[in-house]
Amino acid sequence: MTSRRTAEGGLIDRSRPLQFSFDGKSYQGFKGDTLVSALLANGVRVMGRSFKYHRPRGPWGAWIEDPNAVFNVTLDGAELPNCLGAATMLETGMEARSVNAFPSARFDLKGGLDLLHRWLGAGFYYKTFIWPDWHLFEPMIRRMAGLGELNTDLIDGYASDQLHDHCEVLIVGGGAAGLAVARAAAEAGQDVVLVDDHDVAGGRLYQLDSVEGQTPRDWVDDQLAAIEAAGGRVMTATTAFGVFDHRLVGLAQQGAFGTAPRLWRIRADRIVLASGAIDRPITFADNDRPGVMSLDAACEWLARYGVLAGRDIAVLSNNSFAAPAVRMLARAGANVTEIDPTDGAIRALGGKRLKGVEVAGKRHPADTVLVSGGMTPLVHLWRHAGGKLDWCEQRQAFLPGATPEGMAAIGAANGSFDLDHALAEARAVARHEPRPDGTGTYRLTPLWPKPGSKGRQWIDFQHDVTLKDIELAARENYVSVEHLKRYTTLGMAPDQGKTSNMAGLAAMAAIQGRAIPEVGTTTFRPPFVPQPIALYSGPHAGQLYHPLKRLTLEAQHRAANAALGEYGGWLRPGWYGSGDPKFHIRDEVVTARKVAGILDASPLGKIEVIGPDAERFVDFIYYNTVSTLKPGQIRYGFMLTERGHIMDDGVIARLDRNRFLISCSSSHTDHVRAHLETWRQDGNDPDRIFIHDLTQAWSTVTVTGPKARDIVAALDIPLDLSAGAFPHMTLHYSSFDGTPVRIARVSFTGDLSYEISIRSSRAADLWQALAAAGEKLGACPVGIEALSVLRAEKGYILIGKDTEGETMPHDLGFGIPRQKKRAAFVGDRSLHMEGANRDDRKQLVGFSVEPGAPALPVGAHLVGEGERPRSQGYVTTSHDSTTLGHPIALGLLERGADRIGERVTAWHQGQRFTATICAPCFFDAEGERLHA
Amino acid sequence: MQLFPCPFCGPRDEHEFHFAGEAGKARPDTTRTVSPEGWAHYLNDQRNEKGRVREVWMHLTCSELFAMERDSVTMEVLSSAPLREDAQ
Amino acid sequence: MRDDRHRWAAHDGRWPRFDAQGISLATTEPERQTLISGPSILSHYPGAIEWPDIATDDSYSLCLRRDRILRVNGLEMPDGWNQEQEQAVSDASDAYTVFDLSGPKALDLLKHGAELSLQKPSRSVARNLFGFGVFLYRYGAEDGYRLHVPRAQAHPAWQTLTRQAVRL
The missing domain is CATH 1.10.10.1100 (BFD-like [2Fe-2S]-binding domain)
Structure with a gap:
């Protein structure tokens, strides 16, 4: 064994042994160990295989900078891929597996890949795009390269809590500088948060014999106690992983292994970066051999975990930090030789087992080679915040330069590598005083x-x-x-x-x-x-990832055996019944046409425009002239974007002189409200127009079909429902069972329809009453799917389905306001631009398919003749209409309006279909049923 | 995540806001003749400046439409004022 | 065209009182909620609740915008434009489901859903909380809060709050 546990020392708790395994073999470590320190203590050195060449690798660094010891770790059934072994705190029962190695890191069957390295250099994969064919290589590369394997089983309860907080000073890093600045700031009365990613704060202080006359442990404990006594907060095992705009710092606070870290979004008035520095490797031949490690890491392993990295150690360092490190390692019992790495060419000797190092032709036997190529300050968060970096020739490193607002860098992160200097700097920064002069004693030879x-x-x-x-x-x-x-x-x-x-x-x-x-x-x-x-993602997962809006009547729909689905952001009944939906939808359509259907139309927008300028405003917002409506009248119209494209359609009712009700599409309500608010405040007098969105205050039940009047009449509503007293496109107030209702005669099916709106808390009673009255006459509830067949038969469009991003109202046959309307309205000028006047615009048409022929697929391209026909448009809606006895479709087709009666070919995934172009209305073209 | 100062509510999380366009563009009076070039300019031309910009934003929770000056490089917010006073 | 009835937990618009981890959450039903807008509405209704004011009366107004309040348990008023008062009025009693949240951990829970602080006043009580547009203000006591949630989002908002509460 080359590396081993020392008899004493370190921060680990030797009274608490922990059992774990690595690549199937059992080991023991102590509370306070990392996976890597525990493995080193057991003499394990090969901890992984490299990403591409499957070279054996051992740990290089003692903390998050280590690139090599990457493990899949399982504990109590929770498996996490790609854990940084050097920064994963050991827990008893952990099973660690090296990644990219089979069967184990020590004996990897693909180790032979390394012999192919000549052909697998940089850009190898990119070059196969050109020659011979990347398809040959991709599967192989995918199999062989990579790190951990993803376990697709979800870990129960693996969800992050997300908290927002604020503080005056947030300090990143709990080393010497961080502790000093936190204490000074907290004692000066500032609200301080100190964040450190280790379980035990103190950074690299434990490598020292004493700090300001105390042992490092006592000094650290004193600072922590003083910070907390002054009201500061200390968060250990917490990584500040990013600085975002306006000084928001993202913190990931680790909990027990297998639980998701907690996300803190802390907004700080001031951020002090005391994130330290890391040792960098020296580049030489075979410098990746297991046993070639960071000198600083070896000191950390010794100081924090009581692990000595090797017996016969060769130290290659170009800087002044080598001397104390060598003393420390020698005192712990290692045989240390210092070698000047700037002498000449360097080569590691040995393979999986390191035998030494050769420098300028001279061989130095050793089981461990510790290297230090100089310190690299951790300036990541400085750059996240937009800070600049300056090159320091003396320290051969990029150091924090021009400062982002409200930020400061201190200590090793700022190149202040000497302890005294770093402490003085930290305290000065806490008090907003000038920093001490000088750059310290650190020296290095560029290498x-x-x-x-x-x-x-x-x-x-x-x-x-x-x-x-x-x-x-x-x-x-x-x-x-x-x-x-x-x-x-x-x-x-x-x-x-x-x-x-x-x-x-x-x-x-x-x-x-x-x-x-x-x-x-x-x-x-x-x-x-x-x-x-x-x-x-935090709490936004599962049903809460994109929570749907829920109907007041959902319980009634469920009781009626509704199949619920998402329609425009709402959970709505698609149809009623279990099993194959096709038959239920057909039955609902047939019943609605023969008797009546009852539909929950509550998501329809109900936005009121109120005020003395309301009339002028709706004329400006709508393509159509609305101001000519009398109270109680309703009109169908379009809202356009300023580019003249249709944004939404729907009916607008005039409730009284100064009050209009916009019934926009269910899925567009929020968008329409923002659109109205924007124009209200931009270019209109916002003191004379007010917009109240009352969509969710009201629920709406629609009764549609030839028997609709009889069903509504059964409710004892005190209102004359006759066509003469209550014609199509009018609105009346009345009451149901003592509660006010608003009844609109508008239709989205082509049949006689009443839309009855009632305050949502009374909706269930209204639904029950209509369902009961309907049932007696043979009516039934209908879902959205049946509704979309009914409306297609009548040729009523759905915005976004039967229109696309360039559709203008005259493409749908609504050309009159474009020619006649005098008042300004949103999008008006765009309707007369060159593009709007083109004669090959895509226009809405219907397609009639012969009985027995297949329905046109939605999305099918309408094509001309020839080998490679050009798309002239597409099918937007298609149904097999039971009402009509043959399939029907709607679509957008170039010059469609002039081509009524022509045959057309629809092409879809290699298949051709034929249909006859017709006017986009298949049902009751004269409107007798509509006005019944 | 940015903090935007709603002129009415004060600083709020950027998620509560919606970009509504560059400030300073007046809608042409479409009851009079507007040249295609003039209209196209109104619709399409954006300054998209680097550095100090003046933009219209909406605070969605209170529907305040306001003009905000900010730096598109440093993301620093320089000022905000309600659009309605702007228009007066 | 999917039958997702089993994918989404059923609800009937009622929620039993929730008590856990120093948090109480319950629905409450104010008799009336009225949206009132007008050019000088805030001077018509002085004392409209802002953040972090504490509403204590049974009847009070919430400051929503520079020209809008939500009157809670006010007098019944006719909907529409009131020319004399220059006010737009809409009964919105059923537009928002109201939750009472209280307990020593209530503020902690709320901080999960928004960048919120009692030290940071804000004139409007309208906020984005866990992604929902709500009216949030303090009610009754130092650690009491009331939320008005759009009716159709009350169920997911309740789920979010209670799931988060048990994790505190």
Whole structure:
């Protein structure tokens, strides 16, 4: 065993052993371990196979920056894919499986793929698009590449809670700087939230012997106690994964394994970024061998988890942090040799088992090689917020530059790597005082990838991108960092290049002979570490993903055996009865035509326009002239967009001089209301027009059919229902059982119809009464499906079904207002533009199909003759009409109105159908039944 | 997520708002002759500026239609005022 | 054309009182809700409830917009335009289902659904809460809240609130 648990030390609780397994083998760790630290303590080193070449990989980093130890983890039946082993806290009973390896990371059957690497370089897949044929390679690549496998079983109760909150100062990172700034700000009376992604705050402090005269543990505990005593909040195991507009910070708070993290959306007056820095790899031949690890990670494993990474350790570091690290490791019992990595070419020795390192031709035997190529500040959130980065030559790193409003960066995230300096900086920032001068004692010798070097030198461990891939991309002219990223997939793995982007762009800079800041960085995007989608969906899942609007009469419909479905955002009866809907729908149509149908029309919009300018306003909003209506009269009309296209249709009733009732389509109510409000306040006098949406205050039951009058009369409504006293397209007030009702004679079926509206709390009584009266006469409830057959027979359109995005009213045969209306109205000028005047516009027509022939498929293209006929329009509605004894259809067809009587071919998925073009009305063209 | 200042309600979550167009475009008087070019300009031409922009938004919960100035690069909101006073 | 009757939980527009985790939720039925709009409506009805005012009387007005209130348990008024008062009036008693929410965790629950704070006043009580357009204000006590939810969305709103409440 190369790595092992030390006899003492670390933050783990040695009194609480935890059992777990990895690739089927059982191990023991302690409370406070991560999966990776526990495996290292057990001497396990190979923890995964690489994404593309299936090379054996061991952990590189001790926390979220580790690209290699990616596991599928199962606990109590909950399986989560692609867990970062280095940042997954150990729980007893965990079963971890390495990803992309079978049967195990140590013995991977596809390990031989690595031998093919010469042919699998950057852009391999893209090139197969051109030659020979990507279809040959895609299935193989899909099988072989990739990370964890998705388990499609849902985890019970895996849903994120989402909370909104606010604070004055939000501090990201609970290391030395973060703790110091939080304490100072909290003690100055500010409302502080400190966020740290570890279970135990303190960052890298535990690597030190003392902090301001205390042990690191005591110092951290003191700061936390002081912050909380001053009213500050501390959130551990919580990742600030993104900074969004107007200083909204997204936090993912981890709970027990297998539960979804909780999402906090915290709006902060000020954000202090104290997210620290990570050690970066050195690029050399076979630098991905298990046992080549981050020097800083080895110190973390030792300090936090009491794990010594190796026995005979070679340290390759180009910076001044090496000395204390070497002392720490040596004191823990390791045999440490320091080697200058800037001496010459470097190569790792050995394979699955590391044997040492060769530098400038000299071999250094070792079981572990710890490398440090310099610190890279974690500036992700700075960039999310729109902050700029400046290149620091001395520290060879991008540091926070121009500051986004209300944000500050401190500590290692700001390049302040010395403890004293970071603490002074933090306290100054908390008090809005000038920061201390100087840059500290950190020194390093620049050390970046050397193009042209021998061997396979890994840049991106998680996506298997090598220095040669970058050279290839440069040769093929993918030199911009954003192109480089996509061509080679550098930095596109789940870790988003935390350890690889710097080396990748430095390599590109070296290849082109440019300076690193000239090459620049790719865009930093949230989330900082991968988050489950459930975090974002929160409670909006299942029935609450897109909750439907519910009818007041739903219980009555269910009692009547209704099949409910979504229609325009409402849950409505499609038909009544169980089993094959076809027969129920046909029966409903037949009954409605012979006797009567009873329909819940409650979702129809009921928007009132009230006020002294209401009359002028509805004339402006409608294509048709509405102001000529007298109180109690109703008109059918269109609302247009300013482009002249039909936005909605429906009837509008004048209730009295200053009050109109707009009955817009059920699914468009919210849209129409916003449309009306916009025009009311833009260009009209909003003090003289008011818009009240009362759609849900009222429920509407429609009785339609030849016996409709008899059914309504049975309710004892004190009203003369005769055609003379109550003609088509008029409205009357009356009462039902002591409750006021509004009765409109409008029809969407072509038959005599009464729409009775009553306050929703009385709707059930009205429905019951009509259903009972109807039943005596042989009527039945009808659903939306039967209604859509009935309306199609009459040639009544549904907006959005029988119209498309360019349909204008004259395409439907409603051309008169376009020619005659004088007042201005929305969309008026568009009706006379060149496009509106074209003679090949698609116009609404009907299609009559011979009895016995199949109905036209909806969506079928109407085509001319020839081998490759052009589409001239399409079928929008089609039904086999029992009423008429043959199939009928509606559709939009170029020059349709001039082609009545012609035969037409409809083409659908290789099949041809024929029909005769006719006027879009198949039933009661004279309107006798309508006006009965 | 942005916070937009409704002139009536004060700052609210961006989800409560709806973009209604660039500010400053007057509807031509269509009872008089409007050239096709003039109408096409009204319908189609957008400034789509980078930086300081002035736009019309609706606060859907209270239906306030208002003009908002903001920076389309930094997303900073500079001002908001009800459209109705604007028109007067 | 799908039969989804079993996919959507049945409801009959009634909800039993819910008590859990320091939260009480129940429906209440004000006798009358009246939408009143007018150019100077807010000066006609001074004291209309804003956020975070606490409504205490049986009869009160909610400030919805600069030119609209919702009168709760006011006098019966004829619908339509009142020329003398310059007011548009509509009875909206059945347009909104009203929930009373109270308890020490009530505000916590509400914070799940909106960026909400007692320290951030707002003139209108109209808000987007869990994606529903509601009127939300404090009622009766420091930790009492009342919500007017559009009638057709009362069922999913109730489901959302109770499901979230048990997770607090």
